[in-house]
Amino acid sequence: APAAKEADAGPKAMSKTARIEEVQAKLKAAGEEVKKGTIKKILDQYFESVAEEIKAKNIADLHGYISVRKVTKPATKAGQKIMVAGREIVTKDKPAETKVTA
Secondary structure, eight states, X not given: XXXXXXXXXXXXXXXXXXXHHHHHHHHHHTTOOOOHHHXXXXXXXXXXXXXXXXXXXXXXXXTTSOEEEEEEEOOBOOEEEEOTTSOEEXXXXXXXXXXXXO
C-alpha cells in the first residue's frame, strides 16, 4: 500500500541541490565559472528577501517570472444553513487558513 501512495503523489519538485547544479551547468555553458556555494548564497538571500516581502506586503513579484501572493481566508462558524431548495445543511467550524498562490 505505501508504494501505491507514492505513485499517486504525482511529480516531485526539484531539490535545492539539483536546482543549484542546474544553474551552475547553465552558467558554465554560457562561459561563466561560479562555485556552487556562491550560487547557494545568492539563491538563499534572494528567497529570504522574497519571503520578507510576502510577510510585509502579502505580495511579491519575482521580476517578470511569477507573482506570489498570500491569501487569507477567515474562519467560519458551525451552524445550520438553508439552501435554495429549502434544504438545511449543518456546517462545521473551519479555522482561518493562509495560502500562498502564484
